[in-house]
Amino acid sequence: MVRVVQFSDTHLRASQWRHQRGFSRAVRRAGPGAHILVTGDLTVDGADHDSDLRAAQQRFARLDAPVHVIPGNHDIGEEPASPRQMQPISVQRRARFLDIFGSDRFDLALPGWRLIGLNVHLFGTGWAEEEAQWADLEQAVATRGESRIAVFLHKPLFIEAPDEPEAASWAVAAPARDRLLDLAIGGAIAIFASGHLHQALTRTLDETLHVWVPATANAANTPRTHGALLMTGAAIWDFTPGKFKMRFVQT
């Protein structure tokens, strides 16, 4: 069994004590010896403040564990299709993130599993990096063999229903959403696990589990649906070949 702890929406900044305390509480609840995933919104405003990105990077470096991160809208700005956006993703914002964290994606192979972290904010940019990300994901799905695939990304694929016309900036917008759902058909992607909404929820669509992982920083009354829980905390995943268990820990 391999344990993976997923934190999301840590919203760290050197002077933001409340969020730092929330993160430390979540780290204590998670315990030692696991892989750590952080699914975006690492910072309060890394999109405009390098110092926020550095504060988060330094905090994660103190964890005695391998840490794998992907960005959120607070870290590099939002994808072009997000109508609510005030900070668009830009080449410079992404370059700053890469400079400090090394990558905006991850690909972690475990026995019987492949855990893939995506940068959702590339969707709709038309950049070469967006196409490279799609190509890598499609290749992973096509060559998965006996392994199962879990995809980690900052935004959920939908709020109420997979065919909802538009969920403002709360979910991945079409056509990227539809492309992800098509790739998942038949359980080819077993899990989508996201942050962004600062709430906790699990639900199954066809043969895929969709998980909203709560923030370590604070709970938020963003669009709530299907009994989503307002809580702070993290998700603890235990992966064995062909199987997994997931539970939320409240902090």
Ligand SMILES: [Fe+2]
């Ligand atoms: Fe957030």
Ligand SMILES: [Fe+2]
């Ligand atoms: Fe977010």
